[in-house]
Every structure is written in structure tokens, then in C-alpha cells.
Amino acid sequence: MTEQDHTAVIAALNDACRAEPGAGWVMTQGVHALPAADQQAAFAAVTAFKDFHKDNNPHGERDCGAFLIGGAKLFWKIDYYDLDLCMASPDPADPAVTKRVLTLMLAEEY
Structure with a gap:
């Protein structure tokens, strides 16, 4: 797989992560404190x-905005973690070894 192909796979997996609120998403206290309508x-x-x-x-990974x-x-x-959420993923293009967490x-909380 070329580097460009590798990046394209990561970007597609990130797009899928963004498409599913709640699936590996976390929000900070500041977002949690927003009115429900603003959260939605x-x-x-x-x-x-x-x-x-x-x-x-x-x-080109479409990993922030x-x-x-x-x-x-x-x-x-x-961010890309191993399946135990203890370390960085060894390969963010491989969903078999990667857990994505969208924060x-x-x-102002950054």
C-alpha cells in the first residue's frame, strides 16, 4: 500500500467515526455544560x-476541525489508540488494532 493509499484509508475511517455520534465520541465539561440544543x-x-x-x-487524514x-x-x-486505549495505535489504517476517539x-479548553 502506498503512503497515499494509507492516508486515504485513515481518512475514510475518520469519516466513518465522525458519522456516528456516540461511537467513540467524548465531550469535555465545557461542551457538556452547553444547552442541549447547542450540543445537538x-x-x-x-x-x-x-x-x-x-x-x-x-x-490528509481528516482528523480535526x-x-x-x-x-x-x-x-x-x-486520536488513534490501541484496542485497550492504553497506547497509540500501531497502525491507524487498521481497524483491527485501532480504536478511534473523537474529542x-x-x-478555550484546548
């Missing part, structure tokens, strides 16, 4: 996010 809007913004460019996607909800700036970031946070 934030979840929808993550699942619909397509504004990838060189500044937020330099490696930012947006505004109710005047608050939020970030989301996908949704307020910008």
Missing part, C-alpha cells in the same frame, strides 16, 4: 463537517 447542533456540525483545507488537514455554535468556537479531534471541546 455541535454533534450535527461534526457529522456534516467538510471544510477540510491545508490548515486543518495538513496530512473547528466551527461556531451559538457564538462559541468548538474543536473536534480524532469534542470548546476552543
